Amino acid sequence: MSISLNVNPIKPQTTKEIVYDEIKNAIFNGNIKKDEIITEMILAHSLNISRTPVREAVGDLLKDGLLVAVPRKGLKVREITPSEKDQIIFLRVSIETEGLRRVIPSITANQIQFLKEVIEQQKKAMEKNDRIKFIELDQKFHRKILYFAEQHLLEDILLNLYNLTRLIGHKALAKNGRMEEVLEEHLRIVEALELKDVKQATELMEEHLVQTKESIDIVEGK
Template sequence: MSNLNMNPVKSKTTKEIVYDEIKNAIFNGNIKGDEVITETILAQSLNTSRTPVREAVGDLLKDGLLVSVPRKGLKVREITPSEKDQIIFLRISIETEGLKRIIPVIKPSHIQYLNDLIEMQKEAMEKNDRIEFIELDQKFHRKILFFAEQHLLGDILLNLYNLTRLIGHQALAKKGRMEEVIVEHSQIVEALQIMDELQATKLMEQHLLQTKESIEIVEGN
């Protein structure tokens, strides 16, 4: 039998399952921003022992999704208005530059891949699966940098991954935001397809600023 040089399928450990469950609960809002939780509460909710919970919590603290509250427990990390402004500023700077760099090397296969992601986002929207929708959203933005071969910029964006997911989920709480994102992504791809750098960068900046505005609308309600 030939060696296909493939990695074996690995089953998730209990810690990894617990990590995913807590992370999803953070992103979908099941753990509220002002709610103090403990490892004991999490273990009881997940019907598991405290050991995998403690290990998963350690990773979530490192990832910046949870913070310790002295003598009380844990809370979801709050992103300050200043941090939100900085994240949007960084993303506009990084992603508009990525669009400028992808124009000279854009391929039909790149356009097809991005359009396929948009179609998958439509399916996630129909299922009202906000977690899957955000995963696809993040992939859409990172792939533009990947296709442009801007790997260092992509690494910076990846380092912001969890924080951008947190604010992304906040933005999706605005009614109709999923539909808006799909339209905005489609317009960006259309500009890339005709190699219109000015329009593509303008649309990306508007798209990211619209995310910020959506969060402000949600927080104001």
């Protein structure tokens, strides 16, 4: 008897996808320094692989804004300028506080529980010092609020900022104790959602996002 389930088959990663993930993780972990010039040849040698998948992966990383080309030299990790950092925080505060205003009247107990489970997964990632997983879950937490609010255009805008916000997030986590602070800030936002307190929830979200910027300033000695 054949049973057909409405699920998507698991596709094995291509070599290009594996290379893409390896380079991306090296960027986010700080293993490629911001002032370091790299080339496809250097990457291929480091990964012990041919240049073809490296070239394809680099093309995607350039398109995603994680790498930038340095004329006649090679490639380097994208740096977020102070102006860009301010713009990203401004957009996120505007988008995510609106998401909270929209979601509070209709948020369900199941949705609250989902957000709590994401925070619990973040705690486990913190205990393993897995910054990449922690940031992935952080983005999941924020995007789900917009999804629950059915603010899909705003969610798409946040998704377009995804890689830039990850670069910011990883830099912020370099501040000692920032992971613990993020968990506490997320929990307080969820508590305000449970109370359906729009004023408190939006103020906490703004404080949370501004604190990310301030954490980066501390790390950068500003």
